Amino acid sequence: MTNSGNGEGIFKDLLEVLLKNTYTPIEWEGYTPYDKLPPRPPLKQRIQVAVDPTVLQRYAGRYCIPPDIMPNIILTVRWEGDHLSVQENDEPKQELVPESATQFFTIADDVYTFETDAQGRVIQMILHADGKDIPIKRIE
Known part of the structure; x- marks a missing residue:
């Protein structure tokens, strides 16, 4: 082959x-x-922005993908001083690069959007990948 x-x-x-x-x-x-093959669309141009470290710190925690979508998947978001990282179970961590105060992307071109409740507490993040929006609830 x-x-x-x-x-x-x-x-x-x-x-x-x-x-x-x-x-x-x-x-x-x-x-x-x-x-x-038909031509592929160009990759989206992403621009990194500065986000206040206190905002980044609020996003740190553990998030669980619903078991009916992907069982046993826990994502850990870590605040590492001037940036965030995300890690799925025991996989290598990836840096989350901010596009806005609530939206971040990875080098793999996954996009995460953090959502808050009326009191400003982070309740979940949404993974935008492969044309799907996957809600990932915060558990810690």
């Missing part, structure tokens, strides 16, 4: 010349060569 754009030519030679196999089709079902 190859991920090369000219892999079909290699397979044809391997099958027919080397293995004397002339009956196995070499076309991949549903395969579209890279140069025939």
Whole structure:
């Protein structure tokens, strides 16, 4: 198997010349060569803004993804002086980069929005990823 754009030519030679196999089709079902794919939209340009450290500190805590969406997933948001980080269970942590006082993004292009109640307490964050908005309730 190859991920090369000219892999079909290699397979044809391997099958027919080397293995004397002339009956196995070499076309991949549903395969579209890279140069025939539709153009991808450009990545969104993100701009980092400064956020007051007291605001960042309020977001620190543990958040739980609803079990019916993804069971046993706890996200830990840490305040690390001048920035926040997020960590899923025992995965490596990622820095949360602020786009506004409530919206942050990661290098993986996940976007999180923190929400507060009428008293200003942080109650949840929303993960915006893959065209979905996933509410993640604060548990600590």
